[in-house]
Amino acid sequence: MSAPSAPSAASTPQEPQKSQKTQASQGPHGKPKVSEREARQVAEAAREQGWRKPSFAKEMFLGRFRLDLIHPHPVPAPEDVRRGEEFLARLRTFCETRIDGALIERDARIPDEVLNGLKELGALGMKIDVKYGGLGLTQVYYNKALVLVGSASPAVGALLSAHQSIGVPQPLKIFGTQEQKELFLPRLARTDISAFLLTEPDVGSDPARLATTAVPDGDAYVLDGVKLWTTNGVVADLLVVMARVPEEEGRKGGITAFVVEADSPGITVEHRNAFMGLRGLENGVTRFHRVCVPAANRIGPEGAGLKIALTTLNTGRLSLPAMCVGAGKWCLKIAREWSSAREQWGKPVARHEAVTAKISFIAATTFALEAVVDLSSQMADEDRNDIRIEAALAKLYGSEMAWLMADELVQIRGGRGFETADSLAARGERAVPAEQMLRDLRINRIFEGSTEIMHLLIAREAVDAHLAVAGDIIDPDKSLQDKARAGAQAGKFYARWLPKLVAGPGQLPGSYAAFHPSGHPDLSSHLRYVERTARKLARSTFYAMSRWQGRMETKQGFLGRIVDIGAELFAMSAACVRAEMLRANGDHGREAYQLADVFCKQARIRVEELFTRLWSNTDDLDHRVVDGVLSGTYAWLEEGIVDPSGEGPWIADATPGPSPRENVHRPIR
16 A cells, blocks of 8 residues: 655665665564664655656756647547547446446445456456467556546546556566466456555564565575555455565575565465445455575566566556546536535535635546646657656546545535435435545555655656755765765766856746637646746755755755645646646637636646745644643643543554464465
């Protein structure tokens, strides 16, 4: 459920992997003891270091608005459209006739016949090449399929996404050997469900402390450890497992990825987890006790596991915001229908300004979010740009905005929004699962990297150019000679870069005139705003780095706001480019321009507020309050309640060893 850690925004690039030395230092239950710096070095070593292709978002964070990288909007090839649309038609029929979302919610389980039907349909192999028995869909149509399935049942959408976006197929596609692809991909395309196992009971987004081990034993490895929140793990046939290979003479070791048969001796699914939402999710706790895995099942070299995981997520993250698009579309449909039928004080509630603002927000944001996902997905298909930041922004923005849209829908529905669909139906009203939508969407702000981790991951990439030239200046381990050399290098870079942040096309009234066609709202003014604001964002980032230097990594509130501004600017750009594409194609162009215009105006208000909060906030005061909370200074404030929490440790013991529990693994046949 969680993603690998993001490096700190002030980590220096290409640092040595000192963290491998930490394996000799063990904490409780055999977990590696690592310092904060060593943990960051592990994450830093895992990230992709170079930028071999252009990146719209990277340039934007540097104050350069490269509209040419996203406009004209890229479009799929006709053959990809034909195959994609044909599959979507079959999938829609299946969703309408075979998937009962209400039943899945009530039983907290996806029926076996639904999963077997998806297998027959080929849905397990949407992204797998046709030569391995898959459908070979593009990222664009894979996402459209998830929008459709997720609207029928978010739990089914999550299962398909976990299987193909972060499960075995994607890492094999990028890093697997030809033999591995031929062995596993045909199974994964038609019959076998996969899961991704990284998180542990005491290890989340800090993988340096990963405790599951893979000890070499001849031509195999022996796995021991416990994995938590294994999405699809309860029903999976194949697993991607991240485990630590010990470092020894002649062996690099480190966190390594393996394909593991889920029915291997020594694997026990000890528990199926239950959550506030996504009740049909087959998510569990999996224990490995002396599980033998052939060396031929290792993906990539030893020590490359985190890099494989992060690279997989570069495009894999797009599946989650795709399903958020589907949620937005549903919220808009229900808001429109309900607010037209429900009357208050002599007119439909939609005509009251307080509700009007909510509906407008849902409509405009759904348009923009679809623009972000489609643009990022098409760029992923074309493979001309590096979209690691764009995909991360789409995940961050989509998960946050979808939650807000669902919350607004519940408010529009009033008491009915809080009432369950079953209760509504039992008393004779339409069974609208608004409260379920809110519960189901909540996990997206945590899935595949929490909002807080995404802020740090994106911030690290956004300041990469600065660290590449000036990182040694703030690195406490660098010598004075290294710092002096870095200072000279940085001086040359900033002498060229800073003057370009003073003026640009955003200050010229005629810029981007193509986005102001006759009879349509003026989107060119919004693009000029994006250009000006990108330069302002870059200046703010540079000022903060100059002010805090090595302490920049501790300014997570500031970095989060910088990233949120960038997310709004990216969404504004995508919305404008999509509106112009639709206008040029004669496809609801006027309406698209209207939605893009109102979205940009709403986004600009949010951006200005975020800029104010860069420098006017309570961050320092918050630290002092937390010091008091942790020391017990405010414990008196907790008096007068009864704590309904049960007994037990905060974190379950995950000491390696045989499982004392029944195996609840339930493969689908």
